[in-house]
Amino acid sequence: MVRSVGWESRERPGSGGGIMTALPIVPDYRAQSPAVRDRFQRILERPVILSVRNLTKSYVAEDGTRTVFSGLSLDIRRREFITVIGPSGCGKSTFIRIIAGLDEATSGEVLLDGKAVAGPGPDRGMVFQGYTLFPWLTVRQNVMFGLEMRGKARVTAESEAREWLDMVGLGKFEQSYPHELSGGMKQRVAIARALANEPRILIMDEPFGALDSLTRCKMQGYLLQIWKQVDVTILFITHDLDEAVLLSDRILVMGTNPGRVVEFIENPVPRPRTSAQMIAPEFIAMKHRLDELIHPPAEIGEEEKLPMIRLTQAGEDIE
Ligand SMILES: Nc1ncnc2c1ncn2[C@@H]1O[C@H](COP(=O)(O)OP(=O)(O)O)[C@@H](O)[C@H]1O
Ligand SMILES: [Mg+2]
Numbered sequence: 001m002v003r004s005v006g007w008e009s010r011e012r013p014g015s016g017g018g019i020m021t022a023l024p025i026v027p028d029y030r031a032q033s034p035a036v037r038d039r040f041q042r043i044l045e046r047p048v049i050l051s052v053r054n055l056t057k058s059y060v061a062e063d064g065t066r067t068v069f070s071g072l073s074l075d076i077r078r079r080e081f082i083t084v085i086g087p088s089g090c091g092k093s094t095f096i097r098i099i100a101g102l103d104e105a106t107s108g109e110v111l112l113d114g115k116a117v118a119g120p121g122p123d124r125g126m127v128f129q130g131y132t133l134f135p136w137l138t139v140r141q142n143v144m145f146g147l148e149m150r151g152k153a154r155v156t157a158e159s160e161a162r163e164w165l166d167m168v169g170l171g172k173f174e175q176s177y178p179h180e181l182s183g184g185m186k187q188r189v190a191i192a193r194a195l196a197n198e199p200r201i202l203i204m205d206e207p208f209g210a211l212d213s214l215t216r217c218k219m220q221g222y223l224l225q226i227w228k229q230v231d232v233t234i235l236f237i238t239h240d241l242d243e244a245v246l247l248s249d250r251i252l253v254m255g256t257n258p259g260r261v262v263e264f265i266e267n268p269v270p271r272p273r274t275s276a277q278m279i280a281p282e283f284i285a286m287k288h289r290l291d292e293l294i295h296p297p298a299e300i301g302e303e304e305k306l307p308m309i310r311l312t313q314a315g316e317d318i319e
């Protein structure tokens with residue numbers, strides 16, 4: 001089933017037939033090493049935390065009813081790391097807003113630990129792309145907020161908040177205000193604040209989308225470390241293919257018009273993960289498959305020519 005990794009000459013799309021470039025032959029993205037296969041078998045023995053059954057969302061627009069997505073069904077097991085990927089507008093945010101209880105489905109249901117979700121609750125922690133910390137509260141007060149809302153005594157909330165901040169490496173910044181922190185640090189506080197409520201599932205909507213690429217890489221490493229230490233299941237939305245492959249156990253690929261599940265894939269990249277794996281054959285195979293699903297072949301090589309005016313006599317000898 002696994003094709004060997006090598007190189008072949010392939011004609012580049014749009015090259016007019018003249019230029020040949022070497023592209024690697026990668027293994028089949030469905031091929032799993034025995035260790036990876038065993039891990040997925042063990043995951044199947046764990047209880048289902050989140051169950052989504054035939055979920056459909058539509059809304060009434062001026063020109064009639066529009067379907068955002070239809071027929072979404074999936075089960076997520078305890079401590080799985082699931083990423084959702086798909087083109088902009090396919091309904092990823094709407095999907096998780098429904099899971100979070102911030103929006104209502106038109107039909108179908110979401111079960112958390114077997115109970116139907118009806119409105120927001122502390123059993124689902126949220127982290128969004130935008131910075132959502134309260135600017136008038138210190139870092140520690142931000143983390144304490146949900147704990148006190150749930151009736152914990154101030155001293156307990158304080159010491160628990162400190163523990164969570166230590167966990168994300170920000171113990172020293174507990175007295176700082178959000179505006180004194182970098183973007184990456186703010187998102188670490190947001191993660192600490194979400195986890196402090198001990199949610200069953202942590203739902204993250206493009207949480208690193210506003211960060212520069214170096215900070216983003218560091219945050220991915222931190223998140224993997226945190227997930228290893230905390231008993232939490234993660235549902236993570238991204239549009240970054242590398243991020244999806246680096247982080248997740250399974251990847252839910254959504255299509256658009258209307259939104260739907262295209263494929264729910266078991267990621268063949270073994271754990272523990274490091275950024276060094278980004279050039280491993282199975283990583284490239286997985287990423288290539290995602291790229292194929294998100295940018296269907298018809299679109300590849302059909303780039304529109306820009307109406308360029310020649311400004312210099314630079315020539316075309318650049319490839
Ligand atoms: N209740 C609603 N009213 C109007 N438009 C909606 C509603 N719910 C979702 N949409 C639209 O559905 C589409 C999907 O949005 P979204 O979930 O944000 O997609 P994604 O996160 O994948 O980019 C968007 O065009 C959004 O404006
Ligand atoms: Mg979105």
